[in-house]
Amino acid sequence: xxxxxxxxxxxxxxxxxxxxxxxxxxxxxxxxxxxxxxxxxxxxxxxxxxxxxxxxxxxxxxxxxxxxxxxxxxxxxxxxxxxxxxxxxxxxxxxxxxxxxxxxxxxxxxxxxxxxxxxxxxxxxxxxxxxxxxxxxxxxxxxxxxxxxxxxxxxxxxxxxxxxxxxxxxxxxxxxxxxxxxxxxxxxxxxxxxxxxxxxxxxxxxxxxxxxxxxxxxxxxxxxxxxxxxxxxxxxxxxxxxxxxxxxxxxxxxxxxxxxxxxxxxxxxxxxxxxxxxxxxxxxxxxxxxxxxxxxxxxxxxxxxxxxxxxxxxxxxxxxxxxxxxxxxxxxxxxxxxxxxxxxxxxxxxxxxxxxxxxxxxxxxxxxxxxxxxxxxxxxxxxxxxxxxxxxxxxxxxxxxxxxxxxxxxxxxxxxxxxxxxxxxxxxxxxxxxxxxxxxxxxxxxxxxxxxxxxxxxxxxxxxxxxxxxxxxxxxxxxxxxxxxxxxxxxxxxxxxxxxxxxxxxxxxxxxxxxxxxxxxxxxxxxxxxxxxxxxxxxxxxxxxxxxxxxxxxxxxxxxxxxxxxxxxxxxxxxxxxxxxxxxxxxxxxxxxxxxxxxxxxxxxxxxxxxxxxxxxxxxxxxxxxxxxxxxxxxxxxxxxxxxxxxxxxxxxxxxxxxxxxxxx
Amino acid sequence: xxxxxxxxxxxxxxxxxxxxxxxxxxxxxxxxxxxxxxxxxxxxxxxxxxxxxxxxxxxxxxxxxxxxxxxxxxxxxxxxxxx
Numbered sequence: 001x002x003x004x005x006x007x008x009x010x011x012x013x014x015x016x017x018x019x020x021x022x023x024x025x026x027x028x029x030x031x032x033x034x035x036x037x038x039x040x041x042x043x044x045x046x047x048x049x050x051x052x053x054x055x056x057x058x059x060x061x062x063x064x065x066x067x068x069x070x071x072x073x074x075x076x077x078x079x080x081x082x083x084x085x086x087x088x089x090x091x092x093x094x095x096x097x098x099x100x101x102x103x104x105x106x107x108x109x110x111x112x113x114x115x116x117x118x119x120x121x122x123x124x125x126x127x128x129x130x131x132x133x134x135x136x137x138x139x140x141x142x143x144x145x146x147x148x149x150x151x152x153x154x155x156x157x158x159x160x161x162x163x164x165x166x167x168x169x170x171x172x173x174x175x176x177x178x179x180x181x182x183x184x185x186x187x188x189x190x191x192x193x194x195x196x197x198x199x200x201x202x203x204x205x206x207x208x209x210x211x212x213x214x215x216x217x218x219x220x221x222x223x224x225x226x227x228x229x230x231x232x233x234x235x236x237x238x239x240x241x242x243x244x245x246x247x248x249x250x251x252x253x254x255x256x257x258x259x260x261x262x263x264x265x266x267x268x269x270x271x272x273x274x275x276x277x278x279x280x281x282x283x284x285x286x287x288x289x290x291x292x293x294x295x296x297x298x299x300x301x302x303x304x305x306x307x308x309x310x311x312x313x314x315x316x317x318x319x320x321x322x323x324x325x326x327x328x329x330x331x332x333x334x335x336x337x338x339x340x341x342x343x344x345x346x347x348x349x350x351x352x353x354x355x356x357x358x359x360x361x362x363x364x365x366x367x368x369x370x371x372x373x374x375x376x377x378x379x380x381x382x383x384x385x386x387x388x389x390x391x392x393x394x395x396x397x398x399x400x401x402x403x404x405x406x407x408x409x410x411x412x413x414x415x416x417x418x419x420x421x422x423x424x425x426x427x428x429x430x431x432x433x434x435x436x437x438x439x440x441x442x443x444x445x446x447x448x449x450x451x452x453x454x455x456x457x458x459x460x461x462x463x464x465x466x467x468x469x470x471x472x473x474x475x476x477x478x479x480x481x482x483x484x485x486x487x488x489x490x491x492x493x494x495x496x497x498x499x500x501x502x503x504x505x506x507x508x509x510x511x512x513x514x515x516x517x518x519x520x521x522x523x524x525x526x527x528x529x530x531x532x533x534x535x536x537x538x539x540x541x542x543x544x545x546x547x548x549x550x551x552x553x554x555x556x557x558x559x560x561x562x563x564x565x566x567x568x569x570x571x572x573x574x575x576x577x578x579x580x581x582x583x584x585x586x587x588x589x590x591x592x593x594x595x596x597x598x599x600x601x602x603x604x605x606x607x608x609x610x611x612x613x614x615x616x617x618x619x620x621x622x623x624x625x626x627x628x629x630x631x632x633x634x635x636x637x638x639x640x641x642x643x644x645x646x647x648x649x650x651x652x653x654x655x656x657x658x659x660x661x662x663x664x665x
Numbered sequence: 666x667x668x669x670x671x672x673x674x675x676x677x678x679x680x681x682x683x684x685x686x687x688x689x690x691x692x693x694x695x696x697x698x699x700x701x702x703x704x705x706x707x708x709x710x711x712x713x714x715x716x717x718x719x720x721x722x723x724x725x726x727x728x729x730x731x732x733x734x735x736x737x738x739x740x741x742x743x744x745x746x747x748x
Contacts, residue, residue: 068704072697106730107706193695197703223733224716233720325735329721332737439698439740440724441705444733 010058011091012051012170013082015115016099017108018065019318019445021127021157024454025099026062028157029166036461038632040088044078054171060097061090067107069114074364083118095170096122102132102139102154103446105212106204112148113200116180121173124152125166131448143211149179158451181207223318223446231322240326243319244345247310251303251349252380258302266295284486285479293478296561297471300352300622304463307346307353311360312458314342316450320360321442328440334422335429337366337440344370344421347377348414351623352470355630356462365433371630372428372640373421375623378414378615381562384581385614386410388566389607391582392590409608413615420616420647432639466626473625481560481621484530485553494524522571531556545613545652546606548595558619565614605659609652617648678727678741683715687748694743702740706730713746 014029016022026034030049037046047062063082064075078087085092096115100108115122124145132139145152151169155162182203184196230236270287277283314320324338331338339361347354354374361367378386390406397405429435498520502513526532535552542552550572557568566581573589595601618624624637631637681687689711692702707713707729716726716733724737 067701070700070704072700104730104732107732110704110706194700194703194708197700198708201706201708227717231717231719231726237720321735325719325724325726328735328737329719329723439701440735440737441698441701441740442724442735443705444726444735446733 010053010056010095010174011061011093012053012058013061013063013093013096014099015063015079015083015096015111016065017067017101017104017111019443020065020099020101020104020108022062022065022099023458024157024451025125025127025155026060027454027457028160028163030060032457034461036465039078044075051167053167056171058170061093066111068111075362083115083120093120094174096120097166097170098122098124100124100126100152102126102129103135104128105139105208106201109148109204109207110200112150113182113203116150116178116182119178121176121178122150123166123169123173124148124150125155125162126152127155127157129154130156131446138213140211140213144207147181147207147211149181226447227322227444230319231325236322236326240323243314243323244342247307247342248345248348250310251307251346251353255302255306255349256380259299262299262302263295266291266298269295281486281489285482288486289479289482290475292482293475296478296622297467297474300350300466301463303350304353304356304466305459307357308459308462309455311342311357312455313450315360316448316455318445318447321444324442325444332440334425336370336425337361337363340366340370343374344377347374347379350379350381351375351377351620352466352626355623355626356466358630365429365435368631368636369425369428369433371627371636372433373425375618375620375640375644376417376421376424376616378417379562381620382413382614384563384566385558386413386611387581388569388586388590389611392587392602393604393607395587409611413611416612417615424647465629469629470622470625473628474622477621477625478560481531481557484534485526485532485557487530488528490521490525490528495521498524516574519571519574523574526553526568526571544657545649546601546603546609546656548601550593551601551610555613555617555619558614559621561622562614562620603664605656605664609656609659612655613648613652615648616644616651618644676746678713678715678725678744678746679738681713681715681746681748683717685714685748687713687746689713689744690747691745692743693745698740699743702736702744705734707734707744713744 014022014026026047026049029051034047034049038044039046044064049060049062051058051060061082063079066073066075066079069076069080069083081087082090083093083096096118098112098115100112112122112124126139126141126144129139129141141152141154151173153162153166153169155166157163182199184199230239270291273287273291274283277286311320314323320339320342323341326338327341328338331340340358342360343354343357345354346357351374354377355371358367358370358374361370386409390409394405394409399405399408495517499517502517502520506513506516508516531553532549534556535549538552539547539549542555547555550569553572554565554568558565563581566586569590570583570586573586573593590602591600593601618641624641627637627640628634678687689707689709691709692699692707711729714728716728718725719735722738724735725741726733726735727741728734
């Protein structure tokens with residue numbers, strides 16, 4: 001939007017309470033022409049779009065949903081800055097459109113009384129009036145307008161009712177001096193520090209009394225009936241668990257179908273490149289660096305789209321605040337908000353959509369604490385590593401003769417992750433994220449049918465933001481990681497030597513020999529690569545955990561995605577690039593792997609230590625990219641990496657050395 | 666803030682029976698929570714009702730000015746009511 005400096009362009013601010021229908025109206029007015037960014041240095045979202053007013057394109061700025069403008073929270077501070085023209089890059093608005101929910105008139109008008117104080121013309125968009133009238137209440141819109149000395153337009157964003165009148169009214173009031181319907185006299189302030197609040201509500205009460213007729217019918221009747229079931233002490237919890245199970249099932253298993261297809265598609269594209277282009281660095285970069293990197297970004301889309309479909313549905317319908325209401329006691333014991341539950345459950349599938357889902361938590365500290373512990377939930381990328389370790393060392397063993405030891409270990413990893421997360425949250429909330437317990441004042445909006453346009457727009461906006469912000473970081477890191485594992489290249493000498501060796505020792509058909517040569521060259525390259533050098537260099541540091549340089553390389557490769565550990569070990573143990581976690585030859589290779597001193601590297605104890613390491617360590621660059629995006633700073637992802645890796649190292653050191661001392665080595 | 670502690674039926678929102686119509690007599694405290702409560706329309710004189718409690722007895726849901734507001738018992742304790 002080229003508004004800067006052009007006097008002919010209008011800036012219009014859209015302000016209103018949460019749940020007043022502001023997002024729906026914003027979407028209806030601007031269509032798809034929106035841009036979303038963050039206000040500088042903070043995580044508050046800045047949303048702008050184009051709205052045609054009187055044949056002129058105006059810039060519509062969506063102010064975060066808020067109850068008051070008294071600048072006690074970050075959102076309120078920013079809203080105030082936008083309205084006063086103190087927000088960099090945004091001119092002072094010419095008109096404020098105040099969204100007011102007719103079913104909740106008194107509290108919604110409170111914000112409007114504050115907006116009057118800025119001397120900017122205000123036009124009130126009255127939403128939900130159809131709902132209000134259905135409840136057999138009546139509202140005299142004209143009278144309301146007269147009493148408030150401000151234009152009031154009844155709006156239905158879905159049907160488009162009032163959209164044109166709103167635009168016309170906005171055009172009419174531009175550059176006029178607004179009449180102020182009520183003046184608060186500071187000199188007569190006798191009501192104590194909150195006198196202003198009382199005065200505003202007194203004014204509102206008189207306005208509402210003269211413009212609204214309530215029928216005897218209780219206004220929340222249908223919502224109350226639904227709530228009797230959905231927030232019931234027993235059935236409410238049962239339904240909540242069922243809903244969470246559906247969400248979990250969807251992102252954990254149903255999303256895997258499109259994800260597998262995407263992975264296969266990108267795999268096929270890489271193969272196509274490899275078969276069509278001459279072998280060499282460029283081909284490798286394209287196939288293993290760029291295509292694999294883009295694939296690594298796109299593969300998250302099904303999960304993100306599905307999770308945000310659910311979140312939008314739950315939020316738009318009004319259920320999200322009920323879920324938080326039901327769970328708040330449980331979550332507040334750990335110092336978290338009731339709304340932290342869904343992001344944490346989602347993180348069992350993948351921390352990336354989970355961390356993005358923390359957006360629903362308003363308090364910054366609560367939100368950051370949730371982000372910091374989300375990666376402890378055992379995500380699906382850890383499964384192949386657990387499977388490999390269990391398959392190689394704990395397969396076919398039973399506890400009490402009938403419970404599979406593998407299943408027990410798997411369950412233990414999930415439970416341990418939750419346990420550690422609880423402890424870490426407890427500590428964080430008392431140290432780094434220490435704050436007086438945030439007030440838990442949460443509006444429980446009446447149940448409403450979700451607006452599908454809003455739901456889908458929200459879904460695709462989130463996906464787009466993920467690709468734009470996190471995607472670029474993930475792609476860059478994938479290419480850097482690829483380069484680290486591919487440079488320097490093995491010399492022709494090395495290749496010749498390996499070829500000669502294989503041809504001498506292996507009496508196999510040429511095709512098999514070729515495969516073998518390729519795997520050996522790849523292993524040699526990894527060994528000599530930058531990643532390999534780092535693997536060798538860090539060996540002294542990881543040796544106390546029982547790791548050699550090969551596992552060091554594996555750990556580094558896991559930074560691309562944890563499951564890559566399996567294929568890297570497969571290359572390093574010369575099984576070939578396609579080894580997966582249930583491949584018997586890979587399992588055997590792991591069992592047989594010898595260290596440089598000739599002793600077997602892997603023991604059941606080391607396998608268990610490795611599972612612990614993968615559970616606790618921060619080794620997922622995509623997660624870090626998302627944390628960077630969601631916290632709007634590198635401080636938090638760096639802090640996350642340091643504290644999680646330190647924790648993993650200490651715990652694994654104790655487990656491995658302790659286990660050895662007890663004779664399990 | 667007006668305080669009417671001498672009134673016999675005076676109590677806080679925490680021990681107001683569910684479903685009973687009451688009126689707010691005072692909102693105690695001076696911090697940001699108090700301010701937020703007032704801004705949300707919970708001011709002395711307003712009609713209020715406790716709608717229900719969450720499964721573990723906390724938070725509670727109240728109805729004020731025609732809408733529903735959930736709060737923890739710690740917040741509700743600061744709101745004095747009479748009926």
